[in-house]
Ligand SMILES: Nc1ncnc2c1ncn2[C@@H]1O[C@H](COP(=O)(O)OP(=O)(O)O)[C@@H](O)[C@H]1O
C-alpha cells in the first residue's frame with residue numbers, strides 16, 4: 218500500500234494554513250495565507266467569511282499540489298480554528314448574512330454587562346464554565362439577530378445557520394452535508410452546558426437564539442463528512458475526521474494527555490491550557506473551565522487562561538507605529554538593551570482577558586523617560602507577553618494545586634528566543650519548545666488520524682513529541698518579583714478606562 222498522509226487545515230485569526238503530516242508527525246509541507254482584518258469601529262473586529270473560506274481552500278489545494286498529492290493520498294482531514302468567531306449564514310444559499318464577528322470584538326460588552334446586572338454570572342459559570350464576556354460567541358449571535366435586517370424572523374423560520382469557523386468550513390467543504398461542531402468549540406459559545414453536553418435552553422431563551430440554528434455537537438475525533446468540491450480531486454476523496462478549537466488542538470498536539478500537563482501558545486493572543494482530566498475543575502481565580510476534547514466517548518476538561526493580545530502587540534509595532542519592519546526584528550532590538558528602563562506596555566487594546574476580565578481596560582505605554590527609545594518600547598512589548606502569561610500561570614497554580622516543572626510552548630512568537638528566555642526567567646520555570654512548532658495543526662491531524670486508525674492510540678502519538686530547545690530560568694527571585702510587581706501596578710492604571718457604551722448597536 219502506498220503511504221498515506223493527514224491533511225490539517227488550521228484557520229487562525231490572521232492566516233489560514235494547511236499542513237501535510239506523515240505518520241511520524243513530521244510536517245512535510247505547509248502553506249499559509251494571510252487575510253484581511255476589518256476594524257469598522259474602535260473595539261470592533263470582523264473577517265469576511267468568504268476570505269476565510271477562499272484562503273483556507275487555496276492553501277489546502279496548494280499544499281497538495283506542492284507534494285504532488287491528491288485527496289486520495291490523504292487518510293483523513295483535520296480542522297482546527299480560531300475559536301468563538303461567529304458566522305451566521307443562509308441555509309439555502311450558503312451565503313453569510315454579515316461579516317464574521319471575531320473573538321476579539323467588543324461590540325457586545327454592554328449586553329454582557331446587562332447579563333451581569335441581571336444576576337447571570339454564577340449560572341453562566343456553573344453551566345458553561347465561562348465568565349460573561351463579549352469574547353464568546355453567544356452575545357455575537359444575538360447581536361447579528363438583533364442588527365441584521367430580517368435576521369431574527371429568518372432564524373425563527375429555520376432559514377439561518379450559526380457556526381464557529383470549524384462549522385462553517387465543514388459545511389462548505391462537505392457541500393452542505395454536515396452542520397456540526399465538536400465539544401471543544403461548543404464549549405466556547407457560552408450557549409453550551411459542559412456538564413450535560415447539550416445546548417442550554419435557558420441561555421438560548423434569554424438570548425433569543427433559536428435552537429434550529431445550532432450545529433450538532435460531536436466528538437473531536439470521528440468521521441463527520443467527506444471532502445467535496447475543489448479540494449476533492451478526481452480520484453476520490455477523504456473524510457473530515459477531526460475538529461478542535463485551535464488552543465485545545467495545540468494542547469493535544471503537545472501531547473498534554475496527563476492531568477496537570479500544560480501548554481502556552483503565543484500567537485495573536487496567548488492561551489495557557491492545563492489538562493484537568495475527565496472532571497471539570499471550577500476556577501476560583503477567573504480562569505475558564507473548558508472542554509479540551511471528546512475522544513472515544515470520553516470528555517477531557519481543561520482550565521484555560523486567555524490573553525487577548527500577545528503577537529498582536531508586535532503587529533501593532535509593525536503596522537501602526539512602524540517602529541519595526543518585521544516581527545522577527547523584535548528579538549535583536551529587545552536584546553540590545555539590558556532592560557526596558559522601567560517602561561511597561563499593557564496592550565489592552567480590546568480590554569483584558571484572564572484573570573482580569575475587564576472589558577473597558579485600554580492599552581497604555583507607561584514609565585516613559587527621555588531615555589526610552591525604540592528598543593525599550595519593543596522590549597516592553599515582548600515582556601508584556603511574558604507578564605500576562607505569568608498572570609495566567611499564577612491563577613492556574615492556585616486553581617489546580619499543580620506547580621509546573623516545565624511549560625510546553627508553541628505558536629508564532631516562540632521563534633523569539635529573547636521572549637522565551639525572559640518567560641522562563643519571569644516564571645522561574647523551564648520553558649520547552651518542541652521541534653514541531655505547528656502543534657495546533659498537528660493536534661488536529663492527530664484527532665483526524667485517530668478516528669480512521671492511522672494512529673492506533675495516544676501512546677503512539679506521545680512518542681512523537683520531541684524537544685527543540687529548553688530555556689532554564691536564570692533570573693534571581695528578587696529581581697523577577699520586582700519586575701512583576703511593576704507590571705501589576707501598570708495593569709491597575711489601565712483598568713476601567715473606556716466609558717461603557719450602553720447602546721448595543
Ligand atoms: N519572531 C517573532 N517575534 C515576535 N513575534 C512574532 C515573531 N514571529 C511572529 N510573531 C508574532 O506572532 C503572531 C503570529 O503567530 P501565529 O501563531 O501564526 O498566530 P495566529 O495563529 O494567531 O494567527 C503574529 O502576531 C506575529 O506578530
Ligand SMILES: O=P(O)(O)OC[C@H](O)CO
Nearest residue numbers: 229230299300484485486
Ligand atoms: O487564531 P489564534 O491562534 O490567535 O487563536 C485564537 C483563539 O482561538 C481565540 O480564542
